[in-house]
Amino acid sequence: MTTVQARPTPDDRRWKALAVCLTAGFISLLDTSIVNVALPSMERGLGASEAAQSWVVSGYALTFGLALVPAGRLGDMHGRRRAFLFGLAVFTLASAACGLAPGPSWLVVFRLIQGTAAGMVAPQTSGLIQQMFQGAERAKAFGLLGSVIGVSTAVGPLAGGLLIDAVGTDDGWRWVFFVNLPIGVAAFAAGLRLLPRLPVLSAKRETFDLFGVLLLGSGVLALMLPLVQEQQWTGREKWALFPVAGLLLAAFWGWERRQGRLGRAPLVDLGLFSLRSFTLGALVSLTYFAGFTTVFFVYSLFLQNTVGYSALAAGLSVLPFAAASAVGAAAGGRLVVRYGRKLVVIGLSGVALGLLGVIVAVELVPGRGVGWATALPMLVGGIGSGLTVSPNTTLTLTRVPVRRAGAAGGVLQTGQRVGSAAGIAVVGAVYFAHLAHAGRSTTAIQLGLLTAVGLIMIALVLAVADLRERHVHPEPERSGDRGRTGAEEDGAGETVRSGS
Structure with a gap:
């Protein structure tokens, strides 16, 4: 089987191309959380039933998760630029269709298409980073990707609250989708001009x-x-x-x-799972997202349904987490080259500490002042999140051959989507069960957040175990790392010191 070696583009257009990828990634991930605060608006303005509202949220998550691995493989085979632009175009058109939907059933159908398109865009981003960058630059690029993941997830409720507050509850839900249009069109136009036409690394004989x-x-x-x-x-x-x-x-x-x-x-090269860096990193990512994304779900419900916050005020309450996550991820992209898995351990510890601080603040400052009381622990948790997502992504993909980067990125992000769904189910069950039986909402949110901390601690145990194992048995380079695979990886074997 023959492969074509990738040549990293030498000019600054790579960073502009990365900005296009991150912009598309931002709006696709934003749509996983921005819709949550628009559900009451959908019920009032569109007459959406509870079942339809549920499918507007869950249908997107389902098709997003289902498309990731096949889309990543298609990008590996036929070119990531082509797959990225196609996915972005469909996503933008589907967003317009969602905003114009004449009824709940049409909205659900368009939302399923939108999720599929988002799942096509996501793995191309990690694959393009692998192909365009190497060494410390690759770590920095993944740091920026980590910033986008953290900020887009956390800022969704705030963005949705701002739109609904500005437009009104009857039609505010439509603008949750329309906001994607100018961004999507601009990103597509920039992508046509800036995304490099990199060689397709898979052999032409490969079939889907x-x-x-x-x-x-x-x-x-x-x-x-x-x-x-x-x-x-x-x-x-x-x-x-x-x-x-x-x-x-x-x-x-x-x-x-x-x-x-x-x-x-x-479809998936099972040899990837012989790489400890990939397997442990994917497990850390799955368990971390199970705890991390659930925080905004139950905390936003608590603030709006119990404390009486508006959607906008609830979104502002998680802004410290979002802002700190961006800062932490940018720093993590630089520091991972020096500290490797230690940085993930520090980040996970910071998230757990921050959420424990939120639990204490909810108890000490009941009522409408709780948003201010939780600002500092949210800030600590956000920094920890930034130091977790970005370095873990870098370390997980560092030894993956570039010709399999799309499929590997799809596997990693599928784990994130499954983890998010599982975490929301588990933490939500704890929160709602205690709320129904005990009736004390403060205790319910504390137990829900404590469950989220437990999930994050599982990720921390995995990261610590991996760190200790690396000190005793450093992961050897595969024979391909300096041979054919090393060429495919554009020097991936020297990307980061992922053990110490």
């Missing part, structure tokens, strides 16, 4: 593993569906999908191994 896509898609769907519908589907029958998901994913694993034995190109 359609049966693998069906197995993986069915498995991920069976895994995520009961999680994202946990509040809407009453009864325990939904959990029967979990063993179905296990069987489908096991079948996918067996099929991919068979593809490898027959010399065919698999």
Whole structure:
């Protein structure tokens, strides 16, 4: 099997191209959280039922997660520039269709298309970073990506609150989608001019593993569906999908191994999981996102439903986390070259400490002053989050061959989406169950946040175990790292000192 070696573009256009990628990534990730505060507006202005509202949120998460790995593989095979621009165009058109939707059913359909397009854009960004940058520059680029991930997730409620406050509740929900249009059009135009036409690294003989896509898609769907519908589907029958998901994913694993034995190109190169940096990093990412994204879900509900905050005030209350996350991620992109996995351990500790501070502040300052009381712990947690997401992404992908970067980025982000869905289901169940039975909302939010801290502590244990293992048994370079694969990686073997 022959490959074409990638040549990093030598001029500053790489950083402008990165800005295009990050802009598209920002609006696609923003749409995972901005819609939450617009649900009451949808109910009033569109007559959306509770079930329709649920699918507006969960349908996007589902199709986003389902598209990631196949889209990453398509980018590996046919060019990431082409896949990125196509996904961005569909996302922008779907956003316009969502804003113009004449009824709830149409809104759900367009939202599913929008999520699929977002899932096509996301893995191309990590793949393009791998292909355009190397060494310390690659770490810096992933640092900026980490800033976008943290800020877009946290700032969604604030952006939605501002739009609804400015336009009004009847039509405010439409502008939650219309806001993507000028950004999407500008990013597409800039992408046509700035995104480099880099060589396609996959061999031309490789074919797309359609049966693998069906197995993986069915498995991920069976895994995520009961999680994202946990509040809407009453009864325990939904959990029967979990063993179905296990069987489908096991079948996918067996099929991919068979593809490898027959010399065919698999959807996911299972050899990636022989890399400790990739496997541990993906697990850290999954468990961290299970705890991190749930904070905004239950905390926003608490502020609006219990304290009486408006959507705008609730969004402003998490602004310290968002701002600090951006600063922490930018710093993490520089420091990861020097400190490696230690930085992730420090970051996770900071997030756990910040959330514990929020729990204490909720107890000490009940009532409408709670937003001010939690500002400092939110700031600490945000810095920790920035020091976690960005360095962990860098360390996870550092030894991945560039020709598999799209699929690897898809696997990593699929874990993030599954983790987010699972965390919201678990933390939400704790919060709502205590709220229903005990009736004390302060205790309910404290227990919900404590559950989130527990999930983050699992990620911390994994990161510490990986750090200790690296001191005892440093991860050896694979034979390919300095041979053919080293060429494909554009020097990925020297990207970061990921052990100490």
